[in-house]
Ligand SMILES: Nc1ncnc2c1ncn2[C@@H]1O[C@H](COP(=O)(O)OP(=O)(O)OP(=O)(O)O)[C@@H](O)[C@H]1O
């Protein structure tokens with residue numbers, strides 16, 4: 143993976159059922175025949191090419207939007223995909239209920255030689271996205287698409303969740319500074335690393351996580367802990383010593399004993415710093431009534447001439463508390479946020495899913511020709527998952543998302559099928575239908591500006607996408623948020639941003655539901 147935390151192959155970072163299904167596809171002869179295999183027991187069933195879409199059904203945090211994350215790590219994962227000798231040795235050791243090996247040697251040889259040849263299209267990292275839109279579309283040999291399900295969901299779900307949380311915090315913080323302090327409370331080392339990266343992309347200014355600073359090129363910032371103050375006989379001695387040791391980095395934590403007394407001690411240290419030509423950068427509040435204490439601390443600092451000394455606050459903050467503190471007139475301009483950001487405390491998972499949307503017999507007429515041209519010959523057999531709950535019925539198709547906009551921002555997103563919708567998209571008017579209420583329709587004229595969100599990332603297993611750096615992705619989040627109507631961004635009862643199906647995709651889906659409900663499942 144890019145800037146990886148673990149120096150090891152991550153191909154086994156998956157659910158066992160992905161590997162057993164892959165084994166099943168291999169044994170049934172449904173594998174890509176360009177991959178070396180000498181096994182003669184395969185049944186000769188048709189090789190299958192598949193399309194899977196990765197999407198979620200509900201915005202997190204009862205919000206009106208989500209910010210896509212994880213693509214850089216997905217690219218790193220795919221580029222490093224491969225089963226090592228140690229991986230294969232482990233798979234060889236697995237046994238079934240009869241104590242015999244779970245996998246035949248031929249399959250392990252197949253995995254040893256497996257090179258991903260999928261096409262992957264994705265919505266770039268840092269884009270605002272909405273329920274039911276494919277963030278990632280994977281097309282290729284069904285065995286390969288299946289193997290990718292779990293790692294893709296793992297990488298996209300968590301990073302999108304934390305990027306979204308950070309973006310919400312940025313919305314309330316305005317131009318204030320946001321510091322991410324979460325590592326100590328994060329879900330393990332990798333959770334902490336991913337959260338630091340996502341927090342920065344979502345709009346944080348810096349992290350206290352030094353390894354994230356190094357690996358991901360994120361600015362690092364920090365103050366000091368209560369233990370520093372407690373390790374000296376007096377708070378004044380603690381502050382003075384800290385300032386002597388690091389006069390160019392002095393933000394003093396003032397709440398260990400009595401907050402406003404602590405501010406007075408910090409001011410004394412500030413005077414000493416000034417005499418040496420340095421400044422007291424800040425004080426930090428970490429308990430009590432942060433609105434009241436920040437207002438009183440500001441008065442003390444200003445009266446002593448420390449008008450440039452910032453007030454930093456921390457203590458279980460989230461976007462709701464920060465919003466409230468601002469409404470109370472708190473004089474805080476730097477916010478340290480840990481636990482509730484990195485654990486996505488109020489909604490600890492984004493429910494992204496990965497659903498099969500179409501299959502067809504693979505077409506390898508000319509393996510040396512352009513893989514994109516190899517996709518055209520055989521018609522797709524569209525697939526969907528039924529459910530009693532309309533929201534859980536998946537949408538079939540080789541999906542793409544068209545985002546219509548005007549000079550003020552984004553208007554609506556329309557999911558269409560790259561093959562079925564092609565004719566209708568050339569008409570003078572395009573019709574988009576609400577997936578949960580077919581009577582709700584919108585029409586767009588041919589001259590309405592739009593952007594198709596999914597871009598090619600892999601073709602035939604080769605990366606064709608130039609991944610923007612973390613700073614460009616961070617800037618993209620703010621550009622994207624600026625395109626959203628304020629009603630979609632508000633926290634309480636946000637507007638539902640319109641997402642619909644292009645008419646012919648809607649019709650295809652309806653036909654398929656009727657067919658499946660009428661028992662055409664055999
Ligand atoms: N003025 C305020 N308005 C709304 N929430 C606040 C305000 N001041 C602090 N909070 C938040 O209230 C929560 C709990 O604060 P509380 O004062 O109960 O605990 P504490 O100060 O950490 O207690 P302790 O003194 O035991 O450390 C924290 O999430 C904090 O950010």
Ligand SMILES: O=P(O)(O)OC[C@H]1O[C@H](OP(=O)(O)OP(=O)(O)O)[C@H](O)[C@@H]1O
Nearest residue numbers: 323367368428456457458459479480481
């Ligand atoms: O509240 P969070 O949003 O999670 O932010 C991180 C918290 O971690 C530290 O507390 P901790 O009690 O762990 O250490 P300390 O002794 O340095 O305060 C810090 O003082 C913050 O309160």
Ligand SMILES: O=C(O)c1cccnc1
Nearest residue numbers: 323350363364365366478
């Ligand atoms: O630098 C800080 O102030 C800090 C770092 C981690 C956690 N809490 C605070």
